[in-house]
Amino acid sequence: MKKTLASLLAIASLALAGQSFAAGAEGVHLDKAPIDHKNAESIQRGAQTFVNYCLSCHGAAVMRYNRLQDIGLTEAQIKANLMFASEKVGDQMKVAMDAKDGKAWFGATPPDLSLIARSRGEDWLYTYLRTFYRDDTRPTGWNNLVFDKVGMPHVLWELQGEQILKVEGEGPHAKKSLVLVKPGTLTRGGENGTFDNHEYDQRVGDLVNYLSYMAEPSQVKREQIGYGVLLFLILFLIPVSYLLKKEYWRDIH
Template identity: 65%
Template sequence: MRNMTSKLLLALCTLLAVPAFAATAGPHLDPVKVDLRNTESLQRGAQTFVNYCLSCHGAVAMRYNRLQDIGLNEEQIKANLMFTTDKVGDPMKVAMAAQDGKQWFGATPPDLSTIARSRGADYLYNYLRGFYRDDSRPTGWNNRVFDKVGMPNVLWEMQGEQVAVYEKVKNHTTGKEEEVLTGLKLVKPGMLSTTNDKGELVNTEFDERITDLVNYMVFMSEPVKVKNEQIGYFVLLFLLFVLVPISYLLKKEYWKDVH
């Protein structure tokens, strides 16, 4: 019995340790502020998504007419965010053939309809900002978050070019020093690059553009989230100010003869 209890405790400790290990594994992720009520940010993000992502990635669970939920009318959607052959009720289909994508990148680019729910907003934010030049890769690009990524940096004109910064760190297991990627340095400015007070290249404006894109991708993964929250608030108010008083009055009426 004692052995069985020890085994159960060991199994429980192992299960509890798995999430903790997963949370610490991988590179540090900078947090991103997502605001699904910021329609201007969502509109900018939708524009970036259509212009830079939709050529290779699809979003078949998202229809163009759902963009009305972020403050756009049909004419604006048709004029700015749709290809001429699409209809406003069509899903956001990829412009590139799946066979071509597999041939060019080694794998078919995934559908992005719910990528924000599966990967998380912070992951997407850091991934989209994490490309750097790597001549050993077929596309000439690698990624700090997704090592040996097959996707090229389609946003390089806005971001510019980054290079990896390595430091020698001692491996506690082997006792040897290893080169570890510790950061990225912007060496060639992009359209959205600026300089700070120290004269260093920074990508503050580009980071804001990526925030808008991630904001839109979070919205796209669950377009009804804001409406569901609004309905939830209404239900809570109804319970608090209507159902609870009625229940209290019914209770008093039912128990008045008992007391």
């Protein structure tokens, strides 16, 4: 009973931390995140991105490495591609950085991301991870369009490149947009000096897909069981109902 209560309190605290982390600017258009929990390959790619770029600062205490077997990875693949220290495959995805160091470096302890997709939403995360821009007034050198004065640096900048903020007009009706001025490894030059962000957007989409899956890893299996139950009821009830009707009216007709 005590363990259950402690787990519930931990989950509640993670949700509150996610809400605090996600509080951002209002009135910013949120792009639709390409969420598909049935796309195991996308979730696998997202898990790899999460481990390589996020897990050094953000933990996922509710998630265990061996749960990734549910998306088609073997234990050997998990150990070889997603575990780089002395963890065991049954361990939680704990953060490598000390909480005190995180608070000293970023002004606040980086929150656990187990439930961030549920506390803020996939669309917000998808937009947030694509709208960092250079800002020399910030301690990290980065700011964000949907999370003004964000303390987190742009950890994916080598993939996306560098964006700058362009403001047209003044006051509350000013129009803000981002311009990619330096391409990354996943952004290529296009026509008329533009850049193609499709590959980077896809990588972020996979990451958000994984974060969404991680918040409720049993969702796909639960839906599969639900569809199976409905199919069974349809196949069972229709013929049984027909036979009962036939038996009931047999003496009358």
